Amino acid sequence: MADLALENDVDERSAELETRPADGAMDRSIPSLDGRCDVLPDQPLPALSTASAQAFAAVDRRDPSQKLYALIPDPQLPFRLNAIRHARDLGDVAVVKPSQWGSIDWPQSGRRETLLVFQRPSGEPLMPSIDDQIRPLKVPDITQNLMKPMAALLSVLADQRLAHRNIRPTNLFRAGIGEPVIAGEFYSAPPGFNQPSLFEPIERAMCPPAGRGAGEVTDDLFALGVTALFLALGRNPVANLDDKTLLTLRAEMGSYAAYTAQGKPPGDLAPVIRSLMHDDAQDRWTVEDLIRWADVGVANQAKPMTMVRSDRGFEFAEGHHHTRRQLALAFSRNWNAARPVVLTDAVERWAERSLKDRDLAQQLIECRHSTESGPRMISDDLLLARTITTLDPDGPLQFRGMNAMPDGLGALAALAAADTDIAATFTEMISSQLVEFWIEKQTVAGLLASTGKGDAAKILTYLGKPGPGFGIERCVYELNKGMACQSPRFTNVNAVNIRELMAALDAGAKKGESQLDRHVAAFLGARYSGSIDAELGEYAGAQSGEDALLAQLRIFASVQLKHGPSELPNLASVVLGHLDILLSPYRNVALRKRLRRVAEQVAPTGKLPELLGVISNRKTLNADKKGFDRARRHYRALGRQINSQRDSRERTGERALVVGRAAAAYVSGGVGATVVMMVLLAGIT
């Protein structure tokens, strides 16, 4: 239902756009969104740009005094449509909210781009860059101006089932010292995509940006803890460490210990930061804990990290690994080397003898066995993936170098759709039911598990159908609501909703070209409110060009009926070009001519459902079929009669003899009777 509402919302926007003057109609030299907001390409704003979106100054035509900026997100990434939709419900909280959004013809790229317009946050970011040094913030300042507004923001976001996933010093702004902090935008890229990994909880930091997942407010709390640490120290305490080394340290000693090894926060802030940076999300502070601390100054500290360390480290990849997570990370990073190791019982023995964890050893043994929910055959790769998941059940899904959180499968699918190697690994990971195994290993059934389970089920369904409208492309659009259609034919169009894509399809419709490529079909299938899977299946399974054309028309007609636009004259014209093929199921020549005439009358109106009604009418088709069957039987009967007449013609001589002699008898009879009568009459008279 949420998706349907979302799509309707987008369609409304699109319908609204259609009724407005064309972009730039007022001043063609300056790109304009809906004729209301001008965007200035010659005034980039690097401070507000992100890794995946460029920022430019923007001016509201009705109120030029407003300080606006516009972001143009990377068209290959899904932006957070759901978050944009919910932004208006967030109320008066400390976060930048989009004032307008839509598509715009962008001169710099020469294509249509998605544009998000925001109120420009007052002031500068708290840190110009992550590695810059600033004057450390005082604890009361952090409490009052950072923690309080952020706690309120996260509370509201949690109510909307959203997470910011972009909280860091470079995306927090304030007008001046003593002023409350406002969080920057989080709409232009997938959750966590632009977040440096050091602001991510360890399990999400193990993933590439695309696989970090939607996340929850608890992830924002971790980022807030790291941010508070940075601001309290006035610098990045781990600036000298690269991401890989930092991750290794975090896995070995815990995030808080790793971050504070080279700089301790002030004493009264340390427990707060430690509670926020707890590596176990279950033990991490909640928003309520943070609010209580910010308001009253008192809250229960999070339990200290308990990390079971083995006496004897597991020797692997030139290192000694003492914790489960450390070993899991090492296996994941050295996949090929780890594969033969898990085939032996070395890890089980280490778990039992060094970690003294018999239960873990038993679980590792069970990894080798297929369960009811798993695949029949456990490949070496899957065994390693299962072993890693068993060692680190809080960690991401890890399969042959591909790491992703279960709620990050959507963004990962988007990457996979563009790269065949990633697609193969992604498909194998999903089809081997690793997500289900990961869920089995969770001690708490949270939102993450349910999201992952739902997404994996969807992916498995669509990957199982290879035809257009399904497959990996369908997964991309099903799991990324803000993803523009990635069809190579429409790269310049940036169609985010079904209506825009249909308009683009109509504009680019050419005779002789299939209008439905895999991306277009998948996009329509995913964005259609309802289901057109039957029509897509018909298209995928079409045995002939005629069937494919008809199925294509059915899809477009269904989409137009439900989503518009009301007129698609070019597509209708293309259909007209194929009328001979489309009307070929009709056998009656006169009927075909009549249907052609009607279709030619309907096509200029651009109403595909009506055109479909003319071309493919089941009742007419049945009547035509019956008529044809009757005509064929009649034709055969006539053939038999002709043959019979031919036979008769060949036997004319025989028949003529019989008939001629009979005729002779009759003629004789007539003549004879006449003569006898005349004789008798003459004799009597």
Place this chain on the structure above:
Amino acid sequence: MAKKKNKPVAKRARRSRGGLPLLMLGFSAVAIGLLVVAAPALILLFVGMAPTAVAIFIDREPEKHAAISVAILNFAGLSPYLADFILGAATFSQAIALVSNVFVLVVIYGAAAAGWVLVLLLPPVSAIVLGVVTDGRIETLRKEQKQLIEDWGEGVAGR
């Protein structure tokens, strides 16, 4: 089954009867009548109807159309002389004189020959007529087929 078996037998019986038995019956009736009212006329009848006897013998068709044709015209040729015998007072000597008259025989046998002419002439004429009729029917049927192809396309012909 029994009915089916009986049908062809009945058909054959009906076909084999033809018009000859009726003719023979009529002939016999005429002969008996003549025996009663004008016995000398029987000589004329037997001599005059000789071509018919030959025709009956020659005609191997079950319907005996040729024989019928010859018989009727043969009798028509004979009828004026026979009428004179029946209506007048005929004697055996008159009957013998009449059958000895070549002219009379030419008339009677000529009439029989006319019957043969009809038997020989009408089959070729019938052949021509039947051929024309059959060709006409075939043409009509073909036109109907062509119309079906025009209405429904080549597919209707199974092509």
